[in-house]
Amino acid sequence: MSKFLAEFRACWNLVIEYRLQVFIWILTIVLPLIMLAVWLSIAEGGPVAGYDRTRFIAYYLAALIVRNMTGMWFIWDLESEMRLGALSFRLLKPMNPIVHYMALATSSRPIRLLILVPMAVSAVTWIPGLNWATDLLSLLLFVVSLVGAWTILFLMQYTIGLTGFWITRSLGLNDAWFFTYSLTSGYLIPLDLFPPVVRSVLAYLPFRYTMSFPVEILTGRVAGMAIFEGIAMQWFWAAAIYIVYQWVWKRGLRRYSAVGA
Amino acid sequence: MVFGATAPWGREPVRRHLRILYIYYRASLMTQMEYRANFGASFVLSLLWPCWIVSLLSVFFYHTSSLGGWSFYEAMMVLGMYDIFIGLQETILAPNLQQVTEHIQKGTLDFVLLKPANGQFLATITSCNLTRLFDVAIGFGLVIVGLYRLHRVPSLMELTAFSVMLPAGMVIVYSVWLLTTSMAFWFVRIDNFGELFYAFYETGRFPVTVYRPWLRLILTYVVPIAFLTTFPAATLLGRISPNIVAGSAGIAAVLFYVSHRFWNYAIRFYSSASS
Numbered sequence: 001m002s003k004f005l006a007e008f009r010a011c012w013n014l015v016i017e018y019r020l021q022v023f024i025w026i027l028t029i030v031l032p033l034i035m036l037a038v039w040l041s042i043a044e045g046g047p048v049a050g051y052d053r054t055r056f057i058a059y060y061l062a063a064l065i066v067r068n069m070t071g072m073w074f075i076w077d078l079e080s081e082m083r084l085g086a087l088s089f090r091l092l093k094p095m096n097p098i099v100h101y102m103a104l105a106t107s108s109r110p111i112r113l114l115i116l117v118p119m120a121v122s123a124v125t126w127i128p129g130l131n132w133a134t135d136l137l138s139l140l141l142f143v144v145s146l147v148g149a150w151t152i153l154f155l156m157q158y159t160i161g162l163t164g165f166w167i168t169r170s171l172g173l174n175d176a177w178f179f180t181y182s183l184t185s186g187y188l189i190p191l192d193l194f195p196p197v198v199r200s201v202l203a204y205l206p207f208r209y210t211m212s213f214p215v216e217i218l219t220g221r222v223a224g225m226a227i228f229e230g231i232a233m234q235w236f237w238a239a240a241i242y243i244v245y246q247w248v249w250k251r252g253l254r255r256y257s258a259v260g261a
Numbered sequence: 262m263v264f265g266a267t268a269p270w271g272r273e274p275v276r277r278h279l280r281i282l283y284i285y286y287r288a289s290l291m292t293q294m295e296y297r298a299n300f301g302a303s304f305v306l307s308l309l310w311p312c313w314i315v316s317l318l319s320v321f322f323y324h325t326s327s328l329g330g331w332s333f334y335e336a337m338m339v340l341g342m343y344d345i346f347i348g349l350q351e352t353i354l355a356p357n358l359q360q361v362t363e364h365i366q367k368g369t370l371d372f373v374l375l376k377p378a379n380g381q382f383l384a385t386i387t388s389c390n391l392t393r394l395f396d397v398a399i400g401f402g403l404v405i406v407g408l409y410r411l412h413r414v415p416s417l418m419e420l421t422a423f424s425v426m427l428p429a430g431m432v433i434v435y436s437v438w439l440l441t442t443s444m445a446f447w448f449v450r451i452d453n454f455g456e457l458f459y460a461f462y463e464t465g466r467f468p469v470t471v472y473r474p475w476l477r478l479i480l481t482y483v484v485p486i487a488f489l490t491t492f493p494a495a496t497l498l499g500r501i502s503p504n505i506v507a508g509s510a511g512i513a514a515v516l517f518y519v520s521h522r523f524w525n526y527a528i529r530f531y532s533s534a535s536s
Binding site (some may be wrong): 024025027028030031034037038040041045048049079167169172175176179180183188189193194195 | 302304309312313316317320321323324325328329430456457459460463464466467471472473476
């Protein structure tokens, strides 16, 4: 834990130095807003599968928050460290490199909150009928679900990054993964709006738990026991991906020391 | 003005620069061919993308029969145009953006400027990433499939108009991109401004008529994304006025001139690492 804190402080200092950059990063997350615009134009002719104007706004604003708090972008750093050999120096330290990347993937969140919280508060105040679940328990469960989503997404991206031990296109693999994630997690389209057959398939994939599930808590779409079941599912998936990560890491390291030393 | 100036020992600047471009591109291609597996992987990835985006479109059309007045296959043509422009940009613009920014950050742009050819030319269009041409091909594929399913054969006039709008769109992208890159001379860490441009760019996936009137105005006249995807697709569908075609050429010319002047102005603020 103290190692994590030290790494976090180092990454945090960088974030502070390039705070303008973080603001711009936040502005570049526009896809949910574009999807919102498209749905609003469709919803002009009447609600779409129970989603009216306000419900669409509530959904995509929530998606924007979840994306800002759980989106992972560290794979570009990981890829360049592997390619340029900086990873070798990290391996010399008495610390698993994953700790550094965990810190990197956390460091920009406080600044993002600084923008998101006022945005969320004004949305709740000014948009009538937004109906976000704003009681303390729901908000607490929302935060818990964000931690779960963060963990799944972090482990997924880190494991994809580690495939760089074998292939030169780990970034390309990440692109392919991102298409899949954005389409099947509820990031671009609320899962409710998929045809029933597709929806039942998507329920078995981990992606729902990385985006749709937290959004559903905030918009009040899930309640009661279903929330706890969802959180359990999040940790089930996190554990499953952790096992894959362990396997890839051990193999990759053996290969790396064989080739790179 | 530096651009187009004839060097004392070169009578034909255009031909000479084309030759230089050819040499640079050939070198890039040869480098990339060395990574054959990479080539194949790029191809597979380029194929994956339209599959996803078309399924996204199908979800919209599961609930509606028209998107801002465009049918499924018409909207698919707009997506195709988006793929074409993204592909072209990633092929011939993005690699340079990365390089110029790096040169400015490290103060090594001198090595480029010192070479006996136009500086803006050398700095901004000589590297390329040919693997992304797959995206361009797939974009054209989507456009053609759209036309085929709509049983539409564009007339010669429409094809001519289209062949004006495509390069004009490319010039527009290049100019906007040059404007943002020039800012790197003041704000050294510029990569982000480019990102902001991408953010606007995303709106081009869908027909511009989908958006609210105020946003539509911005996307037509301020950040002319509509001229890249919606209008060329509309041209092939035979629903565009000559004004728009002339407009796209005009905007391209003005933006090119402005961005070129801005680059020349900005470059005065360049501080080298060596002198």
